[in-house]
Amino acid sequence: MDELVVQTKGLTKRYGDGDSGRLAVDRVEMTVRRGEVYGFLGPNGAGKTTTLRMVLGLIRPTAGSATVLGRPAGEPAVTERIGALIEGPGFYPYLSGRDNLRTMARYRALPEAMVDAALERVDLADRGKDKFKSYSLGMKQRLGVAAALMGDPDVIVLDEPTNGLDPAGMADMRGLIVELARGGQTVLLSSHLLAEVEEICDRVGVIARGQLLVESTVSALRGGRRLRITATPTDRAIAIAMRLAGEDAVQLSGDAILVDVPPERTPHVVRAFVTEGLDVHEVTISERTLEEVFFEMTRSGEHVHAADDLTSSLEAVR
Amino acid sequence: MSAATSLDLRASAPGPSAVLNSTRADLLRLRKWPAVWVTIGAWLALNAMFAYLFNYVTYSSGTTNFSTQGESRAELLAGLLPSGLPATLPQGMPLFGGAIMMVLGAIIAGNGYGWGTWKTVLTQGPSRTSTLAGSLSATTVLIAGVALATLVTDYAMSLAVALAESRSTALPGLGDLAQSVGVAFLVMEMWAMAGYLLGTLARSPAVSVGLGLVWGLVIEQLLRGVGGSLAWVDTFTHFLPGTSAGSLVGQMVGVDPGTPDATPGLLDALSYDRALLMVVAYLVLLPTLTWWLVRRRDVV
Known part of the structure:
Protein backbone atom coordinates (compact mmCIF):
# COMPACT_ATOMS: atom_id res chain seq x y z
CA MET A 1 0.00 0.00 0.00
CA ASP A 2 3.04 2.23 0.02
CA GLU A 3 2.77 2.98 -3.66
CA LEU A 4 3.67 6.59 -4.35
CA VAL A 5 0.89 8.43 -6.09
CA VAL A 6 2.65 11.77 -6.27
CA GLN A 7 6.38 12.23 -6.16
CA THR A 8 8.42 15.35 -6.82
CA LYS A 9 12.16 15.44 -7.24
CA GLY A 10 14.05 18.67 -6.82
CA LEU A 11 10.95 20.51 -7.97
CA THR A 12 11.85 24.17 -8.45
CA LYS A 13 10.06 27.18 -9.87
CA ARG A 14 11.76 30.50 -10.33
CA TYR A 15 9.92 33.55 -11.64
CA GLY A 16 12.16 35.95 -13.52
CA ASP A 17 15.76 35.34 -14.50
CA GLY A 18 19.00 35.03 -12.59
CA ASP A 19 19.58 36.44 -9.14
CA SER A 20 16.80 38.99 -9.43
CA GLY A 21 14.30 36.17 -9.92
CA ARG A 22 11.99 35.09 -7.15
CA LEU A 23 12.30 31.49 -6.05
CA ALA A 24 8.71 30.40 -5.48
CA VAL A 25 9.42 26.71 -5.00
CA ASP A 26 12.86 25.51 -4.00
CA ARG A 27 13.88 21.86 -4.54
CA VAL A 28 10.75 20.34 -3.08
CA GLU A 29 10.78 16.57 -2.54
CA MET A 30 7.24 15.51 -1.82
CA THR A 31 5.75 12.03 -1.65
CA VAL A 32 2.08 11.19 -1.42
CA ARG A 33 1.10 7.57 -0.86
CA ARG A 34 -1.93 5.80 -2.21
CA GLY A 35 -5.06 6.11 -0.13
CA GLU A 36 -3.86 8.72 2.32
CA VAL A 37 -4.97 12.24 3.06
CA TYR A 38 -1.86 14.32 2.66
CA GLY A 39 -1.86 17.80 4.13
CA PHE A 40 0.28 20.40 2.46
CA LEU A 41 0.73 22.98 5.12
CA GLY A 42 2.22 26.42 4.89
CA PRO A 43 1.57 30.11 5.36
CA ASN A 44 0.10 32.14 2.50
CA GLY A 45 2.67 32.68 -0.23
CA ALA A 46 4.83 29.74 0.87
CA GLY A 47 4.64 28.04 -2.53
CA LYS A 48 1.81 25.58 -1.93
CA THR A 49 -0.28 26.53 -4.94
CA THR A 50 2.73 26.81 -7.23
CA THR A 51 3.83 23.32 -6.25
CA LEU A 52 0.35 21.92 -6.84
CA ARG A 53 0.16 23.67 -10.21
CA MET A 54 3.36 21.91 -11.25
CA VAL A 55 1.97 18.58 -10.03
CA LEU A 56 -1.01 19.20 -12.31
CA GLY A 57 1.11 20.28 -15.26
CA LEU A 58 -0.43 23.75 -15.37
CA ILE A 59 2.96 25.37 -15.04
CA ARG A 60 6.36 24.11 -16.04
CA PRO A 61 9.04 23.57 -13.40
CA THR A 62 12.27 25.54 -13.78
CA ALA A 63 14.09 22.44 -12.58
CA GLY A 64 13.28 19.03 -11.20
CA SER A 65 10.27 16.89 -11.97
CA ALA A 66 6.91 15.79 -10.71
CA THR A 67 5.46 12.34 -11.33
CA VAL A 68 1.86 11.39 -10.74
CA LEU A 69 0.75 7.76 -10.81
CA GLY A 70 4.21 6.91 -12.08
CA ARG A 71 4.10 9.16 -15.13
CA PRO A 72 5.26 12.72 -15.81
CA ALA A 73 2.84 15.34 -14.51
CA GLY A 74 0.72 17.03 -17.15
CA GLU A 75 0.32 14.03 -19.48
CA PRO A 76 -3.31 13.69 -20.55
CA ALA A 77 -3.36 10.09 -19.28
CA VAL A 78 -2.38 11.36 -15.85
CA THR A 79 -4.44 14.54 -15.79
CA GLU A 80 -7.71 12.73 -16.40
CA ARG A 81 -7.06 10.57 -13.35
CA ILE A 82 -6.69 13.61 -11.12
CA GLY A 83 -9.52 15.77 -9.89
CA ALA A 84 -8.40 19.24 -8.95
CA LEU A 85 -9.52 22.47 -7.40
CA ILE A 86 -6.68 24.95 -7.66
CA GLU A 87 -6.68 28.48 -6.29
CA GLY A 88 -10.39 29.03 -6.24
CA PRO A 89 -13.04 27.65 -8.54
CA GLY A 90 -12.83 28.78 -12.20
CA PHE A 91 -16.20 28.52 -13.92
CA TYR A 92 -18.27 30.30 -16.55
CA PRO A 93 -20.27 32.91 -14.63
CA TYR A 94 -23.16 32.97 -17.10
CA LEU A 95 -23.76 29.20 -16.95
CA SER A 96 -25.68 27.42 -14.22
CA GLY A 97 -23.70 25.28 -11.80
CA ARG A 98 -25.04 22.22 -13.53
CA ASP A 99 -24.16 23.44 -17.03
CA ASN A 100 -20.66 24.27 -15.84
CA LEU A 101 -20.23 20.68 -14.69
CA ARG A 102 -21.81 19.39 -17.91
CA THR A 103 -19.26 21.40 -19.89
CA MET A 104 -16.37 20.02 -17.88
CA ALA A 105 -17.78 16.48 -18.07
CA ARG A 106 -17.84 16.68 -21.85
CA TYR A 107 -14.05 17.07 -21.98
CA ARG A 108 -13.79 13.47 -20.80
CA ALA A 109 -17.10 12.32 -22.30
CA LEU A 110 -18.41 11.48 -18.82
CA PRO A 111 -22.09 10.57 -18.59
CA GLU A 112 -24.49 13.29 -17.41
CA ALA A 113 -25.53 11.13 -14.47
CA MET A 114 -22.12 11.87 -12.97
CA VAL A 115 -22.89 15.59 -13.02
CA ASP A 116 -25.99 15.12 -10.90
CA ALA A 117 -24.20 12.72 -8.58
CA ALA A 118 -21.41 15.26 -8.05
CA LEU A 119 -23.92 18.05 -7.34
CA GLU A 120 -25.69 15.79 -4.88
CA ARG A 121 -22.44 14.99 -3.14
CA VAL A 122 -21.66 18.64 -2.36
CA ASP A 123 -25.26 19.54 -1.52
CA LEU A 124 -25.83 21.73 -4.55
CA ALA A 125 -28.49 19.61 -6.24
CA ASP A 126 -31.29 22.08 -5.48
CA ARG A 127 -29.22 25.08 -6.65
CA GLY A 128 -27.81 23.38 -9.74
CA LYS A 129 -30.03 25.39 -12.10
CA ASP A 130 -28.93 28.76 -10.73
CA LYS A 131 -26.24 30.76 -12.45
CA PHE A 132 -22.72 30.37 -11.12
CA LYS A 133 -22.37 34.12 -10.67
CA SER A 134 -25.29 34.11 -8.23
CA TYR A 135 -23.57 31.60 -5.95
CA SER A 136 -22.08 32.50 -2.60
CA LEU A 137 -18.35 32.01 -2.14
CA GLY A 138 -18.98 28.79 -0.28
CA MET A 139 -21.22 27.42 -3.01
CA LYS A 140 -18.66 28.30 -5.67
CA GLN A 141 -16.05 26.46 -3.65
CA ARG A 142 -18.33 23.43 -3.36
CA LEU A 143 -18.97 23.43 -7.09
CA GLY A 144 -15.19 23.39 -7.57
CA VAL A 145 -14.97 20.32 -5.37
CA ALA A 146 -17.86 18.73 -7.27
CA ALA A 147 -15.94 19.23 -10.52
CA ALA A 148 -12.89 17.63 -8.94
CA LEU A 149 -14.91 14.58 -7.87
CA MET A 150 -16.42 13.85 -11.27
CA GLY A 151 -15.15 10.68 -12.91
CA ASP A 152 -13.90 9.10 -9.68
CA PRO A 153 -10.30 10.21 -10.01
CA ASP A 154 -7.50 8.28 -8.28
CA VAL A 155 -6.07 11.46 -6.84
CA ILE A 156 -7.96 14.53 -5.69
CA VAL A 157 -5.97 17.72 -5.33
CA LEU A 158 -7.74 20.37 -3.28
CA ASP A 159 -6.08 23.73 -2.82
CA GLU A 160 -7.50 25.39 0.31
CA PRO A 161 -10.90 23.73 -0.11
CA THR A 162 -12.40 25.31 3.00
CA ASN A 163 -11.57 28.86 1.91
CA GLY A 164 -14.64 31.02 2.18
CA LEU A 165 -16.77 28.38 3.87
CA ASP A 166 -18.68 29.05 7.06
CA PRO A 167 -17.99 26.78 10.06
CA ALA A 168 -20.75 24.37 9.12
CA GLY A 169 -19.53 24.27 5.53
CA MET A 170 -15.98 23.62 6.74
CA ALA A 171 -17.15 20.71 8.87
CA ASP A 172 -19.08 19.28 5.90
CA MET A 173 -16.05 19.65 3.66
CA ARG A 174 -13.81 17.86 6.15
CA GLY A 175 -16.37 15.08 6.47
CA LEU A 176 -16.43 14.75 2.69
CA ILE A 177 -12.64 14.55 2.48
CA VAL A 178 -12.46 11.86 5.16
CA GLU A 179 -15.19 9.96 3.33
CA LEU A 180 -13.25 10.16 0.06
CA ALA A 181 -10.15 8.76 1.72
CA ARG A 182 -12.19 5.94 3.20
CA GLY A 183 -13.40 5.14 -0.29
CA GLY A 184 -9.78 4.59 -1.30
CA GLN A 185 -9.15 7.88 -3.10
CA THR A 186 -5.94 9.69 -2.39
CA VAL A 187 -6.42 13.29 -1.30
CA LEU A 188 -3.74 15.93 -1.52
CA LEU A 189 -4.96 18.91 0.42
CA SER A 190 -3.29 22.24 0.91
CA SER A 191 -4.20 24.44 3.79
CA HIS A 192 -3.03 27.13 6.11
CA LEU A 193 -5.46 25.96 8.77
CA LEU A 194 -3.57 23.80 11.22
CA ALA A 195 -6.58 22.46 13.06
CA GLU A 196 -8.01 21.25 9.79
CA VAL A 197 -4.86 19.40 8.82
CA GLU A 198 -4.43 17.99 12.32
CA GLU A 199 -7.96 16.67 12.22
CA ILE A 200 -8.11 14.94 8.87
CA CYS A 201 -4.63 14.31 7.48
CA ASP A 202 -2.58 11.15 7.77
CA ARG A 203 0.66 12.78 6.75
CA VAL A 204 1.71 16.37 6.30
CA GLY A 205 4.35 18.27 4.42
CA VAL A 206 5.27 21.66 5.83
CA ILE A 207 6.38 24.29 3.35
CA ALA A 208 7.66 27.79 4.02
CA ARG A 209 9.44 30.20 1.70
CA GLY A 210 9.34 27.63 -1.08
CA GLN A 211 11.12 24.91 0.85
CA LEU A 212 9.62 21.70 2.13
CA LEU A 213 10.79 21.75 5.73
CA VAL A 214 9.55 18.37 6.82
CA GLU A 215 7.30 15.56 5.72
CA SER A 216 5.90 13.19 8.29
CA THR A 217 2.85 11.85 10.07
CA VAL A 218 0.94 14.33 12.18
CA SER A 219 1.65 12.48 15.43
CA ALA A 220 5.36 12.18 14.73
CA LEU A 221 5.47 15.87 13.94
CA ARG A 222 3.93 16.80 17.22
CA GLY A 223 6.33 14.53 19.01
CA GLY A 224 5.52 12.52 22.11
CA GLU A 287 0.97 17.83 24.20
CA ARG A 288 2.41 20.02 21.54
CA THR A 289 -0.15 21.22 19.07
CA LEU A 290 0.66 21.21 15.41
CA GLU A 291 0.46 24.96 15.66
CA GLU A 292 3.40 25.13 18.05
CA VAL A 293 5.43 22.84 15.86
CA PHE A 294 4.50 24.83 12.82
CA PHE A 295 5.48 28.18 14.27
CA GLU A 296 8.71 26.70 15.59
CA MET A 297 9.54 25.55 12.11
CA THR A 298 8.42 28.46 10.04
CA ARG A 299 9.83 31.19 12.26
CA SER A 300 12.03 33.31 10.05
CA GLY A 301 15.68 32.29 9.79
CA GLU A 302 15.44 29.36 12.12
CA HIS A 303 13.62 26.96 9.95
CA VAL A 304 16.61 24.91 8.88
CA HIS A 305 17.64 24.43 12.47
CA ALA A 306 14.10 23.61 13.50
CA ALA A 307 13.79 21.13 10.70
CA ASP A 308 16.98 19.43 11.81
CA ASP A 309 15.68 19.26 15.34
CA LEU A 310 12.50 17.80 14.11
CA THR A 311 14.17 15.22 11.95
CA SER A 312 16.26 14.04 14.88
CA SER A 313 13.28 13.93 17.17
CA LEU A 314 11.45 11.94 14.52
CA GLU A 315 14.29 9.47 14.41
CA ALA A 316 14.11 9.24 18.19
CA VAL A 317 10.42 8.46 17.97
CA ARG A 318 11.07 5.62 15.55
CA MET B 1 -1.30 -3.17 -8.00
CA SER B 2 -4.33 -4.45 -9.81
CA ALA B 3 -5.15 -3.61 -13.39
CA ALA B 4 -7.82 -1.20 -12.22
CA THR B 5 -5.29 1.21 -10.81
CA SER B 6 -2.81 1.02 -13.65
CA LEU B 7 -3.15 3.66 -16.29
CA ASP B 8 -5.34 2.93 -19.23
CA LEU B 9 -3.62 4.82 -21.98
CA ARG B 10 -6.02 3.94 -24.75
CA ALA B 11 -8.86 5.90 -23.26
CA SER B 12 -6.83 9.06 -23.05
CA ALA B 13 -4.67 8.94 -26.15
CA PRO B 14 -4.67 12.37 -27.75
CA GLY B 15 -6.51 12.13 -31.00
CA PRO B 16 -9.80 12.68 -32.77
CA SER B 17 -11.94 11.69 -29.79
CA ALA B 18 -10.19 14.11 -27.43
CA VAL B 19 -10.60 16.95 -29.95
CA LEU B 20 -14.23 16.01 -30.53
CA ASN B 21 -14.91 15.93 -26.78
CA SER B 22 -13.31 19.36 -26.40
CA THR B 23 -15.30 20.72 -29.33
CA ARG B 24 -18.57 19.48 -27.81
CA ALA B 25 -17.65 20.95 -24.43
CA ASP B 26 -16.78 24.35 -25.89
CA LEU B 27 -19.89 24.41 -28.08
CA LEU B 28 -22.04 23.85 -25.01
CA ARG B 29 -20.67 26.86 -23.19
CA LEU B 30 -20.68 29.04 -26.33
CA ARG B 31 -24.25 28.10 -27.16
CA LYS B 32 -25.41 29.21 -23.73
CA TRP B 33 -23.37 32.41 -23.61
CA PRO B 34 -25.57 35.51 -24.01
CA ALA B 35 -22.57 37.60 -25.16
CA VAL B 36 -22.19 35.34 -28.20
CA TRP B 37 -25.83 35.81 -29.20
CA VAL B 38 -25.71 39.55 -28.62
CA THR B 39 -22.61 39.85 -30.82
CA ILE B 40 -24.03 37.71 -33.61
CA GLY B 41 -27.43 39.40 -33.34
CA ALA B 42 -25.80 42.82 -33.58
CA TRP B 43 -23.95 41.77 -36.72
CA LEU B 44 -27.07 40.38 -38.40
CA ALA B 45 -29.15 43.44 -37.54
CA LEU B 46 -26.52 45.97 -38.63
CA ASN B 47 -25.77 44.01 -41.77
CA ALA B 48 -29.46 43.97 -42.71
CA MET B 49 -29.66 47.70 -42.05
CA PHE B 50 -26.60 48.80 -44.01
CA ALA B 51 -26.83 46.31 -46.86
CA TYR B 52 -30.56 46.50 -47.44
CA LEU B 53 -32.66 48.82 -45.32
CA PHE B 54 -30.82 52.11 -45.88
CA ASN B 55 -30.27 51.38 -49.55
CA TYR B 56 -33.89 50.47 -50.07
CA VAL B 57 -35.11 53.61 -48.32
CA THR B 58 -32.72 55.59 -50.49
CA TYR B 59 -34.01 53.86 -53.58
CA SER B 60 -37.68 54.30 -52.79
CA SER B 61 -37.31 57.94 -51.73
CA GLY B 62 -35.26 58.75 -54.78
CA THR B 63 -32.59 60.68 -52.86
CA THR B 64 -28.93 59.81 -52.53
CA ASN B 65 -27.07 59.11 -49.35
CA PHE B 66 -23.39 58.88 -48.49
CA SER B 67 -23.04 55.28 -49.57
CA THR B 68 -25.00 55.53 -52.79
CA GLN B 69 -23.77 58.74 -54.37
CA GLY B 70 -23.38 58.42 -58.08
CA GLU B 71 -25.01 55.05 -58.30
CA SER B 72 -27.94 54.88 -60.59
CA ARG B 73 -31.24 53.77 -59.10
CA ALA B 74 -31.29 50.72 -61.33
CA GLU B 75 -27.88 49.61 -60.08
CA LEU B 76 -29.01 50.20 -56.54
CA LEU B 77 -32.09 48.05 -56.92
CA ALA B 78 -30.17 45.27 -58.69
CA GLY B 79 -28.03 44.84 -55.61
CA LEU B 80 -31.09 44.55 -53.39
CA LEU B 81 -32.75 41.72 -55.28
CA PRO B 82 -32.14 38.00 -54.69
CA SER B 83 -30.09 37.85 -57.88
CA GLY B 84 -27.73 40.42 -56.38
CA LEU B 85 -27.01 38.32 -53.29
CA PRO B 86 -23.54 37.04 -54.27
CA ALA B 87 -22.26 40.60 -54.67
CA THR B 88 -24.09 42.18 -51.73
CA LEU B 89 -23.54 39.51 -49.07
CA PRO B 90 -19.76 39.66 -48.58
CA GLN B 91 -19.36 43.44 -48.92
CA GLY B 92 -19.59 44.15 -45.22
CA MET B 93 -17.23 41.36 -44.23
CA PRO B 94 -13.70 42.78 -44.60
CA LEU B 95 -14.16 45.73 -42.28
CA PHE B 96 -17.41 45.52 -40.40
CA GLY B 97 -18.13 41.80 -40.13
CA GLY B 98 -14.44 41.12 -39.64
CA ALA B 99 -14.27 43.51 -36.72
CA ILE B 100 -17.25 41.91 -35.02
CA MET B 101 -15.93 38.39 -35.56
CA MET B 102 -12.60 39.50 -34.14
CA VAL B 103 -14.44 40.60 -31.01
CA LEU B 104 -16.07 37.17 -30.88
CA GLY B 105 -12.73 35.35 -31.19
CA ALA B 106 -11.16 37.60 -28.58
CA ILE B 107 -13.86 37.06 -25.96
CA ILE B 108 -13.95 33.31 -26.55
CA ALA B 109 -10.22 33.04 -25.87
CA GLY B 110 -9.61 35.93 -23.51
CA ASN B 111 -12.38 35.66 -20.93
CA GLY B 112 -11.33 32.18 -19.83
CA TYR B 113 -8.13 33.54 -18.31
CA GLY B 114 -9.87 36.02 -16.07
CA TRP B 115 -12.55 33.55 -15.02
CA GLY B 116 -9.99 30.82 -14.43
CA THR B 117 -11.91 28.49 -16.72
CA TRP B 118 -8.90 27.57 -18.86
CA LYS B 119 -7.24 26.40 -15.66
CA THR B 120 -10.26 24.22 -14.87
CA VAL B 121 -10.48 22.96 -18.44
CA LEU B 122 -6.80 22.05 -18.61
CA THR B 123 -7.11 19.89 -15.50
CA GLN B 124 -9.89 17.80 -17.08
CA GLY B 125 -7.77 15.48 -19.18
CA PRO B 126 -7.41 16.37 -22.85
CA SER B 127 -4.01 17.76 -23.79
CA ARG B 128 -3.56 21.45 -24.45
CA THR B 129 -3.36 20.72 -28.16
CA SER B 130 -6.64 18.80 -28.12
CA THR B 131 -8.33 21.43 -25.96
CA LEU B 132 -7.24 24.26 -28.25
CA ALA B 133 -8.14 22.32 -31.39
CA GLY B 134 -11.57 21.73 -29.88
CA SER B 135 -12.03 25.37 -28.97
CA LEU B 136 -10.94 26.57 -32.42
CA SER B 137 -13.25 24.02 -34.03
CA ALA B 138 -16.15 25.24 -31.93
CA THR B 139 -15.34 28.82 -32.93
CA THR B 140 -15.24 27.74 -36.58
CA VAL B 141 -18.64 26.07 -36.26
CA LEU B 142 -19.93 29.32 -34.82
CA ILE B 143 -18.50 31.41 -37.67
CA ALA B 144 -19.90 29.01 -40.27
CA GLY B 145 -23.25 29.41 -38.56
CA VAL B 146 -22.93 33.19 -38.77
CA ALA B 147 -22.13 32.99 -42.49
CA LEU B 148 -25.25 30.88 -43.09
CA ALA B 149 -27.39 33.11 -40.87
CA THR B 150 -26.17 36.11 -42.86
CA LEU B 151 -27.19 34.37 -46.06
CA VAL B 152 -30.65 33.65 -44.64
CA THR B 153 -31.26 37.21 -43.42
CA ASP B 154 -29.89 38.71 -46.63
CA TYR B 155 -32.11 36.41 -48.67
CA ALA B 156 -35.13 37.33 -46.58
CA MET B 157 -34.37 41.03 -47.03
CA SER B 158 -33.85 40.70 -50.77
CA LEU B 159 -37.03 38.66 -51.11
CA ALA B 160 -38.95 41.39 -49.30
CA VAL B 161 -37.52 44.03 -51.64
CA ALA B 162 -38.32 41.95 -54.71
CA LEU B 163 -41.89 41.37 -53.58
CA ALA B 164 -42.38 45.02 -52.64
CA GLU B 165 -41.06 46.18 -56.00
CA SER B 166 -42.71 43.33 -57.95
CA ARG B 167 -39.37 42.21 -59.35
CA SER B 168 -38.00 38.78 -60.08
CA THR B 169 -37.40 36.61 -57.04
CA ALA B 170 -35.15 34.30 -59.03
CA LEU B 171 -32.10 33.09 -57.11
CA PRO B 172 -28.63 33.62 -58.52
CA GLY B 173 -26.58 30.67 -59.72
CA LEU B 174 -25.77 28.20 -56.96
CA GLY B 175 -22.05 28.35 -57.78
CA ASP B 176 -21.92 32.14 -57.41
CA LEU B 177 -23.84 31.97 -54.18
CA ALA B 178 -21.60 29.24 -52.73
CA GLN B 179 -18.48 31.20 -53.69
CA SER B 180 -19.90 34.32 -52.10
CA VAL B 181 -20.79 32.59 -48.82
CA GLY B 182 -17.46 30.76 -48.87
CA VAL B 183 -15.51 34.00 -49.24
CA ALA B 184 -17.57 35.63 -46.50
CA PHE B 185 -16.84 32.67 -44.22
CA LEU B 186 -13.09 32.75 -44.93
CA VAL B 187 -12.84 36.47 -44.21
CA MET B 188 -14.83 36.24 -40.97
CA GLU B 189 -12.95 33.13 -39.89
CA MET B 190 -9.62 34.86 -40.48
CA TRP B 191 -10.62 37.79 -38.27
CA ALA B 192 -12.05 35.46 -35.63
CA MET B 193 -8.75 33.55 -35.53
CA ALA B 194 -6.91 36.86 -35.24
CA GLY B 195 -9.16 37.77 -32.31
CA TYR B 196 -8.56 34.37 -30.73
CA LEU B 197 -4.81 34.86 -30.98
CA LEU B 198 -5.04 38.35 -29.48
CA GLY B 199 -7.29 37.10 -26.68
CA THR B 200 -4.81 34.35 -25.88
CA LEU B 201 -1.88 36.74 -26.09
CA ALA B 202 -3.41 39.39 -23.83
CA ARG B 203 -5.27 36.89 -21.61
CA SER B 204 -8.04 39.41 -21.43
CA PRO B 205 -10.89 40.29 -23.77
CA ALA B 206 -10.71 44.07 -23.25
CA VAL B 207 -7.07 44.58 -24.22
CA SER B 208 -7.27 42.22 -27.17
CA VAL B 209 -10.51 43.69 -28.53
CA GLY B 210 -9.07 47.18 -28.24
CA LEU B 211 -5.80 46.30 -29.92
CA GLY B 212 -7.50 44.31 -32.65
CA LEU B 213 -10.00 47.00 -33.53
CA VAL B 214 -7.38 49.74 -33.59
CA TRP B 215 -5.30 47.57 -35.88
CA GLY B 216 -8.07 46.56 -38.24
CA LEU B 217 -9.94 49.85 -38.39
CA VAL B 218 -7.18 52.43 -37.96
CA ILE B 219 -3.60 51.28 -38.43
CA GLU B 220 -4.13 49.30 -41.62
CA GLN B 221 -6.10 52.16 -43.17
CA LEU B 222 -3.38 54.64 -42.27
CA LEU B 223 -0.65 52.39 -43.63
CA ARG B 224 -2.52 52.00 -46.91
CA GLY B 225 -2.78 55.79 -47.03
CA VAL B 226 0.96 56.19 -46.49
CA GLY B 227 1.52 53.42 -49.04
CA GLY B 228 0.20 55.76 -51.72
CA SER B 229 3.40 57.79 -51.50
CA LEU B 230 5.92 55.29 -50.16
CA ALA B 231 6.46 52.21 -52.31
CA TRP B 232 7.91 49.98 -49.58
CA VAL B 233 5.02 50.69 -47.24
CA ASP B 234 2.68 49.85 -50.09
CA THR B 235 4.44 46.49 -50.54
CA PHE B 236 4.23 45.91 -46.81
CA THR B 237 0.48 46.53 -46.75
CA HIS B 238 0.04 43.81 -49.37
CA PHE B 239 0.87 41.27 -46.65
CA LEU B 240 -1.60 42.56 -44.08
CA PRO B 241 -4.77 40.66 -43.19
CA GLY B 242 -7.04 43.65 -43.90
CA THR B 243 -5.59 44.13 -47.39
CA SER B 244 -5.95 40.43 -48.10
CA ALA B 245 -9.55 40.22 -46.93
CA GLY B 246 -10.50 43.50 -48.63
CA SER B 247 -8.96 42.43 -51.92
CA LEU B 248 -10.55 38.98 -51.81
CA VAL B 249 -14.03 40.46 -51.53
CA GLY B 250 -13.23 43.51 -53.67
CA GLN B 251 -12.01 41.41 -56.59
CA MET B 252 -14.95 39.07 -56.34
CA VAL B 253 -17.64 41.75 -56.44
CA GLY B 254 -15.61 44.03 -58.71
CA VAL B 255 -14.79 47.26 -56.97
CA ASP B 256 -12.99 50.44 -57.79
CA PRO B 257 -11.72 51.81 -54.48
CA GLY B 258 -10.98 55.13 -56.17
CA THR B 259 -14.64 56.03 -56.48
CA PRO B 260 -16.38 57.66 -53.57
CA ASP B 261 -19.25 55.16 -53.57
CA ALA B 262 -16.99 52.17 -52.89
CA THR B 263 -17.87 50.18 -49.79
CA PRO B 264 -15.32 50.88 -47.04
CA GLY B 265 -12.73 48.12 -46.69
CA LEU B 266 -13.06 46.78 -50.22
CA LEU B 267 -9.82 46.91 -52.20
CA ASP B 268 -8.22 45.80 -55.42
CA ALA B 269 -4.63 45.82 -54.20
CA LEU B 270 -4.18 42.08 -54.70
CA SER B 271 -5.48 39.74 -57.37
CA TYR B 272 -8.26 37.36 -56.36
CA ASP B 273 -5.96 34.34 -56.31
CA ARG B 274 -3.25 36.13 -54.41
CA ALA B 275 -5.75 37.45 -51.85
CA LEU B 276 -7.25 33.98 -51.41
CA LEU B 277 -3.77 32.58 -50.85
CA MET B 278 -3.02 35.25 -48.23
CA VAL B 279 -6.27 34.66 -46.34
CA VAL B 280 -5.67 30.90 -46.29
CA ALA B 281 -2.09 31.52 -45.16
CA TYR B 282 -3.41 33.61 -42.26
CA LEU B 283 -5.87 30.83 -41.43
CA VAL B 284 -2.88 28.52 -40.99
CA LEU B 285 -0.54 31.03 -39.36
CA LEU B 286 -2.87 32.51 -36.71
CA PRO B 287 -4.01 29.21 -35.12
CA THR B 288 -0.42 27.92 -35.28
CA LEU B 289 0.83 30.94 -33.32
CA THR B 290 -2.00 30.46 -30.81
CA TRP B 291 -1.09 26.78 -30.48
CA TRP B 292 2.57 27.61 -29.92
CA LEU B 293 1.60 30.09 -27.21
CA VAL B 294 -0.90 27.80 -25.46
CA ARG B 295 1.50 24.85 -25.51
CA ARG B 296 4.40 26.53 -23.80
CA ARG B 297 2.62 28.87 -21.45
CA ASP B 298 2.13 28.62 -17.70
CA VAL B 299 -1.55 28.74 -16.83
CA VAL B 300 -2.34 30.52 -13.60
Missing part, protein backbone atom coordinates in the same frame (compact mmCIF):
# COMPACT_ATOMS: atom_id res chain seq x y z
CA ARG A 225 3.69 13.79 25.15
CA ARG A 226 5.75 15.56 27.79
CA LEU A 227 5.44 16.01 31.49
CA ARG A 228 5.15 19.59 32.63
CA ILE A 229 6.22 20.01 36.26
CA THR A 230 6.38 23.10 38.44
CA ALA A 231 8.48 22.40 41.51
CA THR A 232 10.76 24.44 43.78
CA PRO A 233 13.57 24.93 44.08
CA THR A 234 13.76 24.87 40.32
CA ASP A 235 17.49 24.19 39.95
CA ARG A 236 17.27 21.06 42.03
CA ALA A 237 14.16 20.00 40.15
CA ILE A 238 16.06 20.26 36.88
CA ALA A 239 18.94 18.20 38.24
CA ILE A 240 16.60 15.43 39.37
CA ALA A 241 14.70 15.44 36.10
CA MET A 242 17.93 15.17 34.16
CA ARG A 243 19.03 12.25 36.29
CA LEU A 244 15.76 10.45 35.61
CA ALA A 245 15.22 11.22 31.95
CA GLY A 246 18.62 12.19 30.58
CA GLU A 247 20.06 15.63 29.95
CA ASP A 248 18.53 16.11 26.51
CA ALA A 249 15.03 15.31 27.70
CA VAL A 250 14.64 18.30 29.99
CA GLN A 251 13.69 21.81 28.99
CA LEU A 252 12.87 24.88 31.03
CA SER A 253 9.74 26.77 30.08
CA GLY A 254 9.09 29.76 32.33
CA ASP A 255 8.71 28.42 35.83
CA ALA A 256 7.94 24.94 34.65
CA ILE A 257 10.20 22.22 33.40
CA LEU A 258 9.25 19.98 30.52
CA VAL A 259 10.40 16.40 30.77
CA ASP A 260 10.31 13.93 27.89
CA VAL A 261 9.22 10.73 29.59
CA PRO A 262 6.57 8.20 28.72
CA PRO A 263 3.28 8.99 30.59
CA GLU A 264 3.37 5.72 32.52
CA ARG A 265 6.55 6.92 34.26
CA THR A 266 4.69 9.92 35.75
CA PRO A 267 4.23 8.43 39.27
CA HIS A 268 7.88 7.44 39.31
CA VAL A 269 9.01 10.99 38.53
CA VAL A 270 6.66 12.60 41.05
CA ARG A 271 7.76 10.15 43.76
CA ALA A 272 11.39 11.02 43.10
CA PHE A 273 10.67 14.75 43.46
CA VAL A 274 8.79 14.25 46.73
CA THR A 275 11.39 11.89 48.16
CA GLU A 276 14.07 14.51 47.50
CA GLY A 277 12.04 17.01 49.53
CA LEU A 278 10.93 19.30 46.69
CA ASP A 279 7.68 21.25 46.73
CA VAL A 280 5.65 20.05 43.77
CA HIS A 281 3.06 22.66 42.69
CA GLU A 282 1.77 21.30 39.42
CA VAL A 283 2.08 18.22 37.24
CA THR A 284 0.40 18.05 33.88
CA ILE A 285 0.85 16.11 30.68
CA SER A 286 1.49 18.55 27.87
